[in-house]
Amino acid sequence: MFDELGAGPGAIIGISEGREAANPFGKAKTPVDAYCACLLDQLNV
Structure with a gap:
């Protein structure tokens, strides 16, 4: 995973x-197989 x-x-x-x-x-x-596209503060399901 590529993470910048x-x-x-x-x-x-x-x-x-x-x-x-x-x-x-x-x-x-x-x-690259996967890319870290965003950081989440919270996740509501």
């Missing part, structure tokens, strides 16, 4: 997987 947001242990995060995970890198061919 600095999520720590126990953090609740939103992820993107597959081809969509490489979208933040534009045309650069970055091999």
Whole structure:
């Protein structure tokens, strides 16, 4: 998982997987399986 947001242990995060995970890198061919897209303060189910 590529994480440039600095999520720590126990953090609740939103992820993107597959081809969509490489979208933040534009045309650069970055091999990544998952991308940490957001940090969540809380999650209501």
